[in-house]
Amino acid sequence: MGVAAAATLDYDAELMLRVKQGDGTSFGVLLEKHRASVTHFVYRLVQEQAVAEELAQEVFLRVYRSRASYEPTAKFKTWLFRIATHLALNWIRDERHERGTERLDDVPADVPARQVSDRRPSVEDQLVYQVKLAEIRKAVAALPDKQRAAVLMHKYEEMEYAQIAKVLGCSESAVKSLLFRAYESLRARLAHMGRT
Amino acid sequence: MNCPIETRHTEMLVSYTAGELDQETALMLERHFAVCPACRSTATEQSVVWKALDAWEIPPVSLDFDRRLYNRIDSGARPTWWERLTLSFRPMPLRQSVPLAATAGLLLMAGLLLHQPGPVVSFTAPPSHIVRADQVETTLDDLDLLRQFGPPNSAESVHPDAM
Amino acid sequence: MPCESRRSIVIQFGLCLLLAPAVVLPARAQQEADRPPAPFVENSIDRWNRMSPEERERELAKLPPARARLIRQRIKRYNQMNPQAQQALRQRYQTFSQLPPDIQQVIRKRLREFRQLPSARHPAVHQEVEQLRLLPEPQRQASMNSDDFRTSFSPQEQQIIRDLSAYLPN
Numbered sequence: 001m002g003v004a005a006a007a008t009l010d011y012d013a014e015l016m017l018r019v020k021q022g023d024g025t026s027f028g029v030l031l032e033k034h035r036a037s038v039t040h041f042v043y044r045l046v047q048e049q050a051v052a053e054e055l056a057q058e059v060f061l062r063v064y065r066s067r068a069s070y071e072p073t074a075k076f077k078t079w080l081f082r083i084a085t086h087l088a089l090n091w092i093r094d095e096r097h098e099r100g101t102e103r104l105d106d107v108p109a110d111v112p113a114r115q116v117s118d119r120r121p122s123v124e125d126q127l128v129y130q131v132k133l134a135e136i137r138k139a140v141a142a143l144p145d146k147q148r149a150a151v152l153m154h155k156y157e158e159m160e161y162a163q164i165a166k167v168l169g170c171s172e173s174a175v176k177s178l179l180f181r182a183y184e185s186l187r188a189r190l191a192h193m194g195r196t
Numbered sequence: 197m198n199c200p201i202e203t204r205h206t207e208m209l210v211s212y213t214a215g216e217l218d219q220e221t222a223l224m225l226e227r228h229f230a231v232c233p234a235c236r237s238t239a240t241e242q243s244v245v246w247k248a249l250d251a252w253e254i255p256p257v258s259l260d261f262d263r264r265l266y267n268r269i270d271s272g273a274r275p276t277w278w279e280r281l282t283l284s285f286r287p288m289p290l291r292q293s294v295p296l297a298a299t300a301g302l303l304l305m306a307g308l309l310l311h312q313p314g315p316v317v318s319f320t321a322p323p324s325h326i327v328r329a330d331q332v333e334t335t336l337d338d339l340d341l342l343r344q345f346g347p348p349n350s351a352e353s354v355h356p357d358a359m
Numbered sequence: 360m361p362c363e364s365r366r367s368i369v370i371q372f373g374l375c376l377l378l379a380p381a382v383v384l385p386a387r388a389q390q391e392a393d394r395p396p397a398p399f400v401e402n403s404i405d406r407w408n409r410m411s412p413e414e415r416e417r418e419l420a421k422l423p424p425a426r427a428r429l430i431r432q433r434i435k436r437y438n439q440m441n442p443q444a445q446q447a448l449r450q451r452y453q454t455f456s457q458l459p460p461d462i463q464q465v466i467r468k469r470l471r472e473f474r475q476l477p478s479a480r481h482p483a484v485h486q487e488v489e490q491l492r493l494l495p496e497p498q499r500q501a502s503m504n505s506d507d508f509r510t511s512f513s514p515q516e517q518q519i520i521r522d523l524s525a526y527l528p529n
């Protein structure tokens with residue numbers, strides 16, 4: 001990781017230490033910086049918008065409430081995503097237990113319309129997109145929990161193996177193994193899209 | 197080079213398709229693709245996966261996310277019994293306590309010098325000064341809450357989400 | 360000095376002491392009536408509205424765009440309120456903001472809890488708060504200790520009613 005990126009991560013920890021000292025503004029800065037990435041990460045894990053926002057808020061609430069005991073033993077983002085992953089995976093397990101089977105055949109209500117800036121999508125384009133999106137969501141949802149979390153951190157947060165390992169509480173080689181199996185599954189389920 | 201699939205290093209193919217390999221390694225891999233259909237096919241499939249995951253658009257975060265979060269923080273903000281007990285005795289950091297003490301001293305002196313019992317001085321508008329947007333937001337939140345209990349049948353008693 | 364003179368002086372002095380309040384109090388009341396009314400303190404939205412557009416935008420630019428946009432919308436809605444309703448709300452806010460901070464926090468907490476009640480329960484709880492606020496304290500307490508009150512409202516609703524009827528400014 002580059003020096004600039006490392007400096008950025010240190011700065012987040014520095015901000016959190018200021019929050020520990022009672023500086024509410026620094027908490028606002030951290031929230032501003034990480035709100036979207038945490039919410040989007042949790043959303044892709046749980047795939048329900050309202051739940052994702054509740055859980056994301058819970059993440060920041062826990063960050064705030066634990067400010068008194070905060071120690072920068074890991075990078076701030078690692079700690080943040082560890083909380084987020086823990087909460088999201090717990091929710092998934094609780095939901096799975098309640099629902100019995102995962103209902104991913106229904107198209108969820110919070111699917112956003114396709115944003116195309118340069119031309120209006122036709123109805124057909126929209127339908128094609130919706131079908132594709134449903135397949136992508138299903139493919140990700142079908143991954144075992146830790147594989148799912150690892151892929152989302154690797155792909156969307158561009159986290160390195162070491163950082164993902166710290167979030168998931170496992171070794172780097174375990175992360176490599178998780179990603180290997182996860183991408184293998186995703187290729188099996190989504191490769192046909194390249195032929196359309 | 198050794199075949200990534202045979203040596204169970206497919207993460208190299210994943211990294212290649214993500215554009216994360218250095219130029220030299222990427223070139224070596226491309227030369228390997230010419231003689232290894234399995235690796236070539238896996239790399240192509242992985243590119244499709246990346247494209248599909250890139251296409252996964254998600255709803256934006258709600259506009260009132262922060263407001264709801266701060267409400268949750270406020271509603272849960274209750275000092276522990278120990279904090280309440282020790283609040284008076286907790287030492288203030290020096291960088292806060294010194295200017296605070298100086299300000300208190302100045303105010304006390306000013307009060308003693310200026311105190312003149314007499315009729316109430318009529319209010320004059322404060323000088324115009326900058327108000328922070330988050331201060332306004334807090335006031336709006338309070339007004340929002342207070343509006344729930346407006347006088348009966350008044351235009352004020354509306355759905356709290358109206359503000 | 361003859362005893363009778365001294366006695367009459369004492370009696371007269373005592374009468375003066377007894378009658379003094381009757382003279383002084385109306386004068387004081389008159390003084391208070393003449394005193395200008397308690398100053399109306401501007402709230403932060405009033406001060407915000409007096410800032411220049413550039414100053415306002417500068418402050419809003421410090422916040423995330425989505426949050427700034429929401430604040431603009433909310434201020435606009437506040438400014439577009441019926442003038443009488445807005446004035447009444449400002450008065451109430453002024454009273455609220457002059458309460459001790461811990462009381463303000465209790466009111467905020469209970470109002471949020473009220474908001475989160477099922478909407479079907481709002482009229483009943485609202486009405487009960489308004490009725491109890493009008494009662495003298497002993498009667499308010501008696502009403503809240505009644506079986507009727509306890510059976511009509513859930514424990515959470517009872518707490519909301521208890522605190523809002525006690526502290527919510529008119």
